[in-house]
Amino acid sequence: xxxxxxxxxxxxxxxxxxxxxxxxxxxxxxxxxxxxxxxxxxxxxxxxxxxxxxxxxxxxxxxxxxxxxxxxxxxxxxxxxxxxxxxxxxxxxxxxxxxxxxxxxxxxxxxxxxxxxxxxxxxxxxxxxxxxxxxxxxxxxxxxxxxxxxxxxxxxxxxxxxxxxxxxxxxxxxxxxxxxxxxxxxxxxxxxxxxxxxxxxxxxxxxxxxxxxxxxxxxxxxxxxxxxxxxxxxxxxxxxxxxxxxxxxxxxxxxxxxxxxxxxxxxxxxxxxxxxxxxxxxxxxxxxxxxxxxxxxxxxxxxxxxxxxxxxxxxxxxxxxxxxxxxxxxxxxxxxxxxxxxxxxxxxxxxxxxxxxxxxx
Numbered sequence: 448x449x450x451x452x453x454x455x456x457x458x459x460x461x462x463x464x465x466x467x468x469x470x471x472x473x474x475x476x477x478x479x480x481x482x483x484x485x486x487x488x489x490x491x492x493x494x495x496x497x498x499x500x501x502x503x504x505x506x507x508x509x510x511x512x513x514x515x516x517x518x519x520x521x522x523x524x525x526x527x528x529x530x531x532x533x534x535x536x537x538x539x540x541x542x543x544x545x546x547x548x549x550x551x552x553x554x555x556x557x558x559x560x561x562x563x564x565x566x567x568x569x570x571x572x573x574x575x576x577x578x579x580x581x582x583x584x585x586x587x588x589x590x591x592x593x594x595x596x597x598x599x600x601x602x603x604x605x606x607x608x609x610x611x612x613x614x615x616x617x618x619x620x621x622x623x624x625x626x627x628x629x630x631x632x633x634x635x636x637x638x639x640x641x642x643x644x645x646x647x648x649x650x651x652x653x654x655x656x657x658x659x660x661x662x663x664x665x666x667x668x669x670x671x672x673x674x675x676x677x678x679x680x681x682x683x684x685x686x687x688x689x690x691x692x693x694x695x696x697x698x699x700x701x702x703x704x705x706x707x708x709x710x711x712x713x714x715x716x717x718x719x720x721x722x723x724x725x726x727x728x729x730x731x732x733x734x735x736x737x738x739x740x741x742x743x744x745x746x747x748x749x750x751x752x753x754x755x756x757x758x759x760x761x762x763x764x765x766x767x768x769x770x771x772x773x774x775x776x777x778x779x780x781x782x783x784x785x786x787x788x789x790x791x792x793x794x795x796x797x798x799x800x801x802x803x804x805x806x807x808x
Contacts, residue, residue: 473648475607475618475662477549485682486541486606487516488620488660489534491574499525505537506555512538515688534622541606550603559598565591576604576660605660611642616664617684625657636663668700670709671765676755683709692756695720708769711753712736725751725764735764
């Protein structure tokens with residue numbers, strides 16, 4: 448328990464008994480040693496609270512970051528009430544450790560209060576997202592029964608930066624609710640049971656435990672962000688939004704409306720944020736986020752897309768053309784189909800020619 452220079456005796460046997468279910472939870476694998484990324488985790492609030500209090504608890508610098516992760520309106524106030532047992536998605540930075548697991552990158556930081564103990568902090572304050580042993584390990588605490596009032600503790604939230612099946616994803620620590628099934632979770636988050644089982648070392652669907660933190664890979668919307676941009680790769684999962692380029696650009700992922708293409712637009716949070724033209728020329732009135740439909744085909748969608756930023760004053764854009772809105776049988780679709788068909792024919796001809804040369808030799 449917390450004290451200025453003394454501690455109260457606590458039975459470790461009690462700790463082992465009450466945390467047995469939490470210890471069945473596997474740490475998230477993160478094989479890219481030293482890699483960093485952004486991750487999400489569920490926080491099930493034990494009591495009624497506010498977004499402001501959650502922001503402080505998880506050391507989140509900007510309220511807009513929480514709003515985006517939970518797809519709340521940007522006008523939502525900091526004193527917005529979160530009911531007891533309500534789930535809030537927490538965005539945080541992740542890092543891959545040397546032992547092949549992922550944990551939050553040096554935050555959140557929790558300041559020990561009077562009466563606190565490691566088990567209380569892990570199981571109750573942070574709702575079981577970590578175990579007291581994990582807090583003890585990353586903070587080099589030799590005696591888990593002795594922590595001091597005012598001591599600052601790094602809380603190692605579970606996460607990963609690994610690609611899944613060759614795709615970049617956002618790893619989401621989903622807290623399993625009572626009655627959830629592995630199949631239902633897979634369907635809800637656009638993944639497969641096999642992928643969830645593999646990532647979480649589950650031998651069968653029956654191994655799923657209510658309250659466990661499940662590693663769920665979230666597909667992100669495709670973007671046109673250059674690999675030399677300060678925010679590359681910009682991974683925004685479905686049903687969320689983020690602010691980037693010094694809060695002058697807002698990007699959202701709405702798979703149903705935008706066919707998994709990232710939609711970005713200018714913001715005017717401060718005087719330095721100006722409307723962003725697509726090519727930067729004063730005479731051009733095509734701005735970031737503007738979309739037009741081709742007059743010739745009636746279906747090709749052209750968008751002024753966000754391409755990243757170099758510094759606070761240099762924001763890049765590009766033209767993106769989406770053919771997916773063309774109905775079957777349209778001229779644009781037919782051209783695309785013809786192009787693919789002729790490519791296939793040319794590949795076959797080339798392969799046949801190579802085979803004949805080989806046989807003749």
